[in-house]
Amino acid sequence: MTISRRGFLGGLAAGTGVLLGKSGASAHEHFAGYAGRVGLLHDTTLCIGCRSCEAACSTVNHLPPPAVPLSDPSAFEKKRRTTDKQLTVVNRYVPAGGKKQAVYRKLQCMHCNEPCCASVCFVKAFTKTPEGPVLYNPDVCVGCRYCVMACPYSALGYEYDNPTSPRVMRCTMCYDRIKQNLQPACAEACPTGAITFGKREALIGVARERLRKQPGRYIDHVFGETEYGGTSWLVLAGVPFAALGLPEGAGTEPLPSLGSGFLSVVPLVVTIYPGLLLGFYAFSKRKERLSEAEQKAAVAEALARAEEETKKKLAAAAESAAKDKEKAIAQAVKRAIAEAEAARAAAPAGAGPGKEVQS
Amino acid sequence: MNGNGAFSSPSAGRVLTPFNLVTGIILLGGAAIVLLRFAKGLGATTNLSHTNPWGLWIGFDVMTGVALAAGGYVTSSAVYLFGLKEYKPVVRPAILTGFLGYALVVVGLIVDLGRPWRLPYPFVVQAGPTSALFEIALCVALYLATLFVEFTPAAFEWLGWRRWRKAVGAMTIALTIFGLILSTLHQSTLGAMYLVTPTKLHPLWYSPYLPVHFFISSAATGLSMVIFEGMLSHRIFNHQVEVSHEAFDRLTLGLAKAASIVLAIYFATKVLGLAQGDKWRLLATPMGLWFLLEVVGFVLLPCFLFALGVRDRRAGLVRFTALLVVVGVILNRLNVSIFAFNWTLPAEERYVPHWMEVWVTLSLVAAGLWAFRWIVNRMPILHEHPDYKGMH
Numbered sequence: 001m002t003i004s005r006r007g008f009l010g011g012l013a014a015g016t017g018v019l020l021g022k023s024g025a026s027a028h029e030h031f032a033g034y035a036g037r038v039g040l041l042h043d044t045t046l047c048i049g050c051r052s053c054e055a056a057c058s059t060v061n062h063l064p065p066p067a068v069p070l071s072d073p074s075a076f077e078k079k080r081r082t083t084d085k086q087l088t089v090v091n092r093y094v095p096a097g098g099k100k101q102a103v104y105r106k107l108q109c110m111h112c113n114e115p116c117c118a119s120v121c122f123v124k125a126f127t128k129t130p131e132g133p134v135l136y137n138p139d140v141c142v143g144c145r146y147c148v149m150a151c152p153y154s155a156l157g158y159e160y161d162n163p164t165s166p167r168v169m170r171c172t173m174c175y176d177r178i179k180q181n182l183q184p185a186c187a188e189a190c191p192t193g194a195i196t197f198g199k200r201e202a203l204i205g206v207a208r209e210r211l212r213k214q215p216g217r218y219i220d221h222v223f224g225e226t227e228y229g230g231t232s233w234l235v236l237a238g239v240p241f242a243a244l245g246l247p248e249g250a251g252t253e254p255l256p257s258l259g260s261g262f263l264s265v266v267p268l269v270v271t272i273y274p275g276l277l278l279g280f281y282a283f284s285k286r287k288e289r290l291s292e293a294e295q296k297a298a299v300a301e302a303l304a305r306a307e308e309e310t311k312k313k314l315a316a317a318a319e320s321a322a323k324d325k326e327k328a329i330a331q332a333v334k335r336a337i338a339e340a341e342a343a344r345a346a347a348p349a350g351a352g353p354g355k356e357v358q359s
Numbered sequence: 360m361n362g363n364g365a366f367s368s369p370s371a372g373r374v375l376t377p378f379n380l381v382t383g384i385i386l387l388g389g390a391a392i393v394l395l396r397f398a399k400g401l402g403a404t405t406n407l408s409h410t411n412p413w414g415l416w417i418g419f420d421v422m423t424g425v426a427l428a429a430g431g432y433v434t435s436s437a438v439y440l441f442g443l444k445e446y447k448p449v450v451r452p453a454i455l456t457g458f459l460g461y462a463l464v465v466v467g468l469i470v471d472l473g474r475p476w477r478l479p480y481p482f483v484v485q486a487g488p489t490s491a492l493f494e495i496a497l498c499v500a501l502y503l504a505t506l507f508v509e510f511t512p513a514a515f516e517w518l519g520w521r522r523w524r525k526a527v528g529a530m531t532i533a534l535t536i537f538g539l540i541l542s543t544l545h546q547s548t549l550g551a552m553y554l555v556t557p558t559k560l561h562p563l564w565y566s567p568y569l570p571v572h573f574f575i576s577s578a579a580t581g582l583s584m585v586i587f588e589g590m591l592s593h594r595i596f597n598h599q600v601e602v603s604h605e606a607f608d609r610l611t612l613g614l615a616k617a618a619s620i621v622l623a624i625y626f627a628t629k630v631l632g633l634a635q636g637d638k639w640r641l642l643a644t645p646m647g648l649w650f651l652l653e654v655v656g657f658v659l660l661p662c663f664l665f666a667l668g669v670r671d672r673r674a675g676l677v678r679f680t681a682l683l684v685v686v687g688v689i690l691n692r693l694n695v696s697i698f699a700f701n702w703t704l705p706a707e708e709r710y711v712p713h714w715m716e717v718w719v720t721l722s723l724v725a726a727g728l729w730a731f732r733w734i735v736n737r738m739p740i741l742h743e744h745p746d747y748k749g750m751h
Contacts, residue, residue: 083409116555122481122493140485143473145412146492150555157409158473160402166473247558259555260489262570266544273540277440281532284442 033113037132038178039200039232040187041207042106044244045217046194049076049090049104056189057088057108060174079245082107084157084169088186095239103237105244106186106195108171109134109155110224111232112254117147117156119256125168132200132232133173141168152228152247152255173232200232207236229254382725389722392715393470401473404715411701411710418696419689419720420467422549425499426573426688428460429581430588431506432542437617439535446610448602451513451740452592453585458506459730461499463723470719491552498545505538516747517738524747547574553695561699563641563650566632569695575625576658576688582618583661583684586611590678592741599735601742608674615677618684619665626658646702653694657687 054066063085068075076092088108095103115134118126123140126147143166148156159166174184182188187197196203207222223241224231227250235246242248396404407414430453437443438450469475477484482500487493508527515524550573553560566572593600593607602610633639641647661683668677697710735741 081409119489120492120552120555122487122490122496123477123485124487125485140477140480141474142477142480143475144492145407145473146490146552148409148412149559152556152558154410158407158412159400160405160407161400163397163400164474166400250558255555255557256489258557259491259551262548262551262554263489263491263494265547265570266494269540269543273543274536277436277536277539278532281440281442281536284440288442 033200033230034128034130034132037130037200037232038173038198039111039132039203039234040173040184041196041198041203041234041236043194043196043207043210043236044103044105045236045238046192047090047104047106048192048194049092049102050191051075051090052189052191053106053186053195054086054088054090056185057171058086060177060185061087061172063087076102082109082155082157082170084159084167087157087169087171091245093239093244095243103239103244105235105237105246107153107155107245108186108233109151109173110153111171111173112228113230113232114228114254114256116150116152116228116255116259119260120146120150122146129175131175131178133175133178134232135172135175136168136170138165138167150255150259152250200234203234207234210236226252228252382728385718385721385725386729389719389725392719392722395715396470396719401471404713404719406711406713406716408708408710410704410708413696414710415697415712415716415720416467416471418693420471420723421464422696423689423692424460424464424467424723425546425549426577426580426692427584427685428457428464429542429546429577430585431457431509431581432538433578433581434585435509435535436539439531440539443613446613448607448741448743449585449589449610449614452588452735453581454506454509455513455731455734455740456584456588458503458510459727461503461506462730463727464499465503466726467720467723491548491554494548495545495552498541498548502538502541502545505534505541509534509538512747513734513738513740516744542577543574546577547571549573550695556700559701559703560695561646561650561702562636562638563633563646564695564699566636568628568632568635571628572625572632575621575628576691579618579621579625579684580688582614582621583681583688586614586618586678586681587685590681592735596735596741599741608672611674611677612669612672615665615680616669618681619662619669622658622662622665622684626654626662629654629658646699649694649698653687653690657683657690661687 051066051070055070057063058065066075066086066089075090079091080086080089082089088106090104090106093103093105111132111134113128115126115128117136118124118128118134122144123142125137125141127135127137129135143158145158145168147168148158155170157169159169174182174186177184183197187195196206198206204222204225207225211218211220211222217238219237219240221241223235223237223246224233227247229252235241235244237244392404401407405414405416434446434450434453438446469478472478478496481487481493481496508530512524512527515521515527547570550569550571553565553569554567557565589607589611593604600607633642642651661680664676664680664683668674668680701709739747
């Protein structure tokens, strides 16, 4: 079996475009991305794990400061993740082998070119802005958390402790600051230049240049250039990306195309089923009618046959009855004659011929 | 087999039966937990996390609940579209179970959603038609309405509303076709929801055929639920049942024959899923053994046992096997949504339901039983209404 999934879904997908129309970032035909959009490059070989970005992020987003103070090294004892109260965290990874030193990676929403969260949202609460950031609109959110479940980077948090108006919480790439020609807070706060903000295309150029100049320092890949259709955050590393908790074996196909490809089956089913099922219904009705007619015919035939037989029997009976009667009459006549003759022969004088014979 | 008065009798004076006590306590506790959930939030009542945003309320109440309520579309299609008239006695209980099942799915969803009062938003405020969930929401809403209309004949007969009863009866074929379309779509799309998580769902369960797997297994589940629930109804409400035990066994065996074939098809598509991604190697891992337990123990084995039961005319074996299939589908849906999801994460980051989540799920089941009993004791579900015999 070597059915290509893409081929299968792609074939089915043809119809979906018609039904769903063009829906920007979440349309699943390949979207090369808005020209001139911005992004960020995180060079993990430059990151020292100071967590200044975490603090800056909390400040600009009016969130409580990081739960573990920046001065407390215990923050790295456990793998942390983004939450509803902390939109970015820095983790320490110690690659296998022992000799290599610890690597720090910053986690946050990657701002995908074709965001899965946007494609799975049934109220379209997410928008991929032409500038690059993916934005979330809490005013329409129903709180199903399909986006949280679907994010391949597990970057989305949810306000589980808010009973009345819980929101999905995630990095906005400091969209408001970008609009004011400011850098995102984390990039501005980074003291080592591990975070670079700029046009995504330019950042890919910067990353490539680093790979070319210091091939020994890096794994020869820019994570985020093509992963799941590409991301706005790009990552450089000196150790395999899987060791930094990035999804292993991430394909280049955008996830939305995997998800909404199947939806092209919907118009097919709606189109084909009524006729097909009415056909089945007609067949079963016809079968029923035929078997009814057959039954009727069989009954009629049986009745006819029975009638004929009865007639025959009756006729035979009548015939035999007639014969019996004839015989009986003949016999009775014979006997009467014989008796009459005997009576006459033996008749003494005086006995009238008219006297009845008693028998 | 005597009718169990504790559950079945409408007029029995005894209210404090063991069944009523246990389910009553469960329901009261469930109501308290739901209050707590809306007062303090999901965080106070569930073990949901940023990494595991979907737990038991989605994995069981929605994913499994929808599959367990599949008996309605399976039986109504068989009887009204495919002309298997002798199965008519099982349609009404199956439709009622389906209607109550879907109603409880929606209740479960309301408890789980962050802002459930916005449930109509996808249809009235802003539609997200690229989402599998949009399609499911639309289909489930329409199908719940369809099941309700399909259930009304029993209510109208009970109320004596002849004209209404006749009007709905005339819509039977259209309703059945509509129901089968909607069921095909949302049963399969529940599986399609996981197509976007190739890195999170274990590859043995992840497959481009997930929608097909979900749909075919729902048909087998529908048939098995009808067998299983028929057995319970015949024991508990036997004073209401008109069909003789012999005739009932015949229907059971017929359903088992169909279920055996559907399970064989389902098993074949599961094998296709393995072959399509060349995933045979994974069978020799711990998750592989878990997968084999599900697919061999709860798909292939019941497929074989159903066939055996039909050949030897053993209704008892068939009923046990139906239970096996029901357990199997619960296992499958929980595997996809919980056990095989986020499988690469360390144990401390995996989801284990909070006891309050389990309690609410039990409350939904209890509520379903109460509603089923209330209706069956009043309306012509398990028997035909004498005035309406032979009607659609």
